Amino acid sequence: MTDTLVPAAPATEERPAHRDPDVLRWLGAYTSSMLGDSVYYIALSWAAVRSGTPAQAGVVMSVSAVPRAVLMLGGGVLADRLGPRRVVIGSDAVRCAAVLAVAALLFLTSPGLWALALLALVFGTVDAVFMPAVGALPARITHRGQLARVQGMRGLAVRFANVAGAPLGGLGVAAGGSPTAFALAGLLIAVSVPLLVSVRLRDLPADQAAAPRGTPLADLRAGLRYIRRHRVLGPLMLVIALGDLGFVGPLNVGLTLLAERRGWGAAGMGWVLAAFGAGAGAASLLLAVRGRVPRAGLVTGCACVAGSVAIGALAFVPTVLAAAGVGLLVGLLAGLSGAMCAALLQTRTDPAYLGRVTAVSSLVSLGFAPLSMPFAAAAIGVFGLGPVYVVSAAVCGLGGVVALAVPGLRRAELPA
Secondary structure (H helix, E strand, O other): OOHHHOOEOOOOOOOOHHHOHHHHHHHHHHHHHHHHHHHHHHHHHHHHHHHOOHHHHHHHHHOOHHHHHHHHHHHHHHHHHHOHHHHHHHHHHHHHHHHHHHHHHHHHOOOOHHHHHHHHHHHHHHHHHHHHHHHHOHHHOOOHHHHHHHHHHHHHHHHHHHHHHHHHHHHHHHHHHHHHHHHHHHHHHHHHHHHHHOOOEOOOOHHHOOOOOOOHHHHHHHHHHHHHHOOOHHHHHHHHHHHHHHHHHHHHHHHHHHHHHHOOHHHHHHHHHHHHHHHHHHHHHHHHHHOOOOOHHHHHHHHHHHHHHHHHHHOOOOOHHHHHHHHHHHHHHHHHHHHHHHHHHHHHOOHHHHHHHHHHHHHHHHHHHHHHHHHHHHHHHHHOHHHHHHHHHHHHHHHHHHHHHOHHHHOOOOOO
16 A cells, blocks of 8 residues: 555645645654754764763764665665655654653663664664655645745755754753653654644646556666656756765865864854854745746756855865855855755656655765765875865866756756
């Protein structure tokens, strides 16, 4: 049984996403789940540091990355076969139960690192099916013309969760240690389940219904073949890969080393990151309010190229204030290009393939790009900050060049 059998909302005139009760329920569920995620990571890091050495804590924190990367493509197949709503509800239910179980275990005893490592492993495994399903669900709850606006709203939810989640996690730890923080994370994730259950799905048009299925492996091959042959999605995956590969290193490990060598300290780095977050949030707000940006493919390419110049400039600014200004510009341009990539992916993909397409984009962005961080750190130690930032900016800018050079992507438009 798939989500196509769930009672659908009656066909009505297209309404704006911000006035659609189903979209708002989905957004509330997604925001609550992301808040729970943020609190969970604070609780996990605190518990791991308290239970072992820093090296052991680092291993626990990284355990979830392996199953997430290995199983992501299979998660996309599962989302398309079973339906995204069913998979998201099941994923949040499993995550909630796992976090609350560990919270109860920590309240009763001190199990050591094995329980935390097991929880991280479960989270990573569930994320591999949760993330593709989350990407595929909006196409089933709103009209195609509102998908870009939904992506802007989703971006705002992510920014809110990132800003509010850390203080909530810290409050939970301060109130009762890791067990209380884990319990708070579980309750926040639990809020998403009834909201998702109450969301009604739209019937897909006949030409967008799921294609006949073979084996899961055949479905995976069909999804990869669909991306490769698509005149927008194929080059778009390359743009996402190059953009994130050139962006992740400088903004993470690179910024830490930059703040240390310039004497800005943690506070200075915090100001730069805050400015970046504000810029990215402004880009999401723009898409949420407007619902559509004309000449989306061209805007994506130009934003990538301009953003790469700003990334390269970050290594050469002398003061915290100037770095925060450049960080704001990087956030605005990177946020705009990222939001446009997500909107194009949502609106250009046949819903029958959306889980698999989202899985590939998530794997490219969250699976491969973080691998650049240790290489960036090593390169900075050998060549210095300036050359590494310039090379990273060139890689990021190459993504924009691809977007501008491929006619199908450059001329791509969001639906009116």
